[in-house]
Amino acid sequence: MKISPFHYTDYRKFLGDFFKEHAVSYNNICKQTGIKSRGHLSLIINGKVNISQEQALKFAQCCDLKKRETEFFAAMVRFNQEKNTELKIRLFEELIAFRESPIYRVGTHAYKYYGAWYHSVLRALLEFIDVKGDASFIAKMTAPPIRPDQSRKSLKLLAGLGLIAADAKGFWRPTRKSIDTGSTEESVMINNFVLSMLDRAREAMDRFPREERIYSCVTLGVNKQGYDELLKELREFRRRSAEIAQKFPADRVVQINFQMFPVSRSAARKGNADG
Secondary structure, three states, rough: OOOOOOHOOOOHHHHHHHHHOOOOOOHHHHHHHHHHHHHHHHHOOOOOOOOHHHHHHHHHHHHOOOOHHHHHHHHHHHHHHHHOOHHHHHHHHHHEEEEEOHHHHHOOEEEEEEEEOOOHHHHHHHHOOOOOOOHHHHEEEEEEOOOOHHHHHHHHHHHHHOOOOEEEOOOOEEOOOOOOOOOOOOOOOHHHHHHHHHHHHHHHHHHOOHHHHOOOOOOOOHHHHHHHHHHHHHHHHHHHHHHHHHHHHOOOOOOOOOOOOOOOOOOOOOOOOOO
């Protein structure tokens, strides 16, 4: 049975699985696509080298893809290779638009819930704010404030996703105390959510007095072992922050951002010599 590209969001993974499953010769692939060598083909599949749309169509022919499969594969190539976050989201939406693709069923909650920063804020506000029916007034409680129509649509979305439900008195309440994206989530929508919350962090520096916020950073030199230990500590604190939130009744919503990323290349890597 032929492997379908519709079950993938990474064209490189699809090609690797397809070639392995069908025992396709790398030499034949190189001839059909015009790739100069087996080594260059390996670089493509391992994510070291990109391909053009023209080459994408040649790969689709090699895999004997039909018209819709070819269109999806080409869209997948554009999505994987795009660096701009906003464009990447639009390309992800293109992939979802293919009816043959199961992507819309995988991570639907993440795609919709993390589509706007204020969905998570409104869900958390409902822990201690009484809302029935129209929720226009709650729009003024977010920082920055959102429009009344946005709050109404957001509550409708949250209810539809099962993230809020009416309690015995008819007030909307969260169905769970907290929602964690996890530490290894690679969803483009969650990446965009994180970026939008970084924008809120920049705005909060001017919006709130110093005693109501904290901004701190540290630049460290570490090795691989130290880097991994720092990651472990950050993940543990994220878990602890959720536990702390559950200990006390809420009267406000806060956002805690976690970022750790390299700001230099590793001296241990080959090819880092001068020149």
